[in-house]
Amino acid sequence: MSDPESRAPDFIRTIVAEELAAGKWGGKVITRFPPEPNGYLHIGHAKALCVDFGLPLEFGGRCNLRFDDTNPTKEETEYVEAIMQDIRWLGFDWGEHLYFASDYFEQLYQWAVQLIKDGKAYVDDLTADETREHRGTLTEAGKASPYRNRSVEENLDLFARMRAGEFADGTKTLRAKIDMASPNINLRDPVMYRIRHAAHHRTGDKWCIYPMYDWAHGQSDSIEGVTHSLCSMEYEDHRPLYDWFVEQLPIHHPRQIEFARLNVTYTMMSKRKLLQLVNDGVVAGWDDPRMPTLCGLRRRGYTPESIRDFTDRVGVGKTYNLIQIELLEHCLREDLNKRAPRVMAVLRPLKVVIENYPEGKVEELDAVNNPEDAAMGTRKVPFARELWIEQADFMENPPKKYFRLAPGAEVRLRWAYIVKCTGVVKNARGEIVEVRCTYDPATLGANPTDRKIKGTIHWVAAQTARPAEIRLYDHLFVSPKPDEVEDWKSQINPNSLERVSGYVEPSLADAAPGNRYQFERTGYFCVDPDTKPGNLVFNRTVSLRDTWGKIEKQEG
């Protein structure tokens, strides 16, 4: 991961550094990460997490985890548990500072009463439709509700009775009295409370009125002593309201700063649409390895380090961005290249028989676990007369520049001998079912001096191989911007998951779920939790860069 000191400071860190240098905020930075517990965290949240938690890490201070649970009809405990797990996995710690906006409901209520007393809020009887009609449009001012000038006493009485449950859902709201003619629609008497006779995941049936985001968020920030309330660009229009609410009370005033959210090609961040993918069975769940959710990426085999590195490289700005998924994959490969042990696995098996190798003989050959890290040592891999190789590593009529096995051609078997193809066996349909070879006993750990062997292929000895289910993933969507297509579901990639039955070397027999490996020459894989004793399941995390594949593509 990049050194924080070497990174160019983004505009937020520049602002904070200047403020601190000027003696503001008492020299410490307090931020908050405020998820709504109505879905799972995704890669976009990872960026926000890195910004929110990264700032106090750099300047001193802390980041609170506060659940923004002000809407009981959408929120569930299942989500809060999952969100906490994902944040910890990514590597961030909120210490003792776990909060819920619902913890502040009483204080929020008391402050609302104060606003009513000050003539700055009123109870409105307009229906939702009427409220919309009164709000005006982007170009026309709104008009005042007929209830806008109720007396303080009447407002106090009505608000207390709203809380007491005397009124049905949707019949009354508490509104801030600001300016129905404001060019900023957020300031046209925004709703502060609505009536919802619904059980809340934490407060149960204690409340039947719930605060709106704008009212709850800034006041919650203030209660927690937050200095910098970092959020995405769409809240820029809300900042005047955020400021207005905290200024009406003699309380601490945090600074809201907005930055552009993360977008990545071939996926989407909409929680609503991701939920739909889950509900429609397009994916197997929130943690399906094709999902951009943190739990999906985790199951896929992504490392938290690679995700943090990615968010570092993406930067923080105010410009709309669409990051190419290749950058994420690059960060992943770079990380895994250093730490993933190498093993051999054959995804699409083709039988090879070495005619001059004794039947029944098995040799234990030495293989290096990671050429990038000698400390990872070596292991033994069994070699025998019958092997599995990759179907793609043999061609009966090879094109030029094909360095693998073909009739009459020689190839190095990784960590083993050089073999030469002597012929093939075909079935009744003319398909190749077996490749016949001879091996050169002098080439174990040594290269021949009379000829140059360009190709090396991986293999698994048939009699000691372990069968495995291997799940190969591709982008969930065929379009780089699936969100921008009218019918986004039409962009779902029908081939985003392919299951193959392959063979892995015996050292993997007891591989534990979550373990990550490089299958030499094919990619990085991790053991899926679906793995049971004797039934190995691997997910392809990401393929290796494939220069040959590129050449093939170019030449048709």
Add this chain to the structure above:
RNA sequence: UGGGAGAUGGUGCAAUGGUAGCACGACUGACUCUGGAUCAGUUAAUCAAGGUUCGAAUCCUUGUCUCCCAGCCA
């Protein structure tokens, strides 16, 4: 056509009046018992037009384009 924000290589981020740089991608080549990794190199950008200035991505003017806002969602 109200308000807010933003425009730098294909993508993302820097340069805050003084040589437009870094990363990913793409393309060459070297090396290699992974067609991986690594190494070397190439490609390619300041939204437009005026103005200020010795000098402008940066300052001024005008224009263009993009995004966000009319939930009792967050």
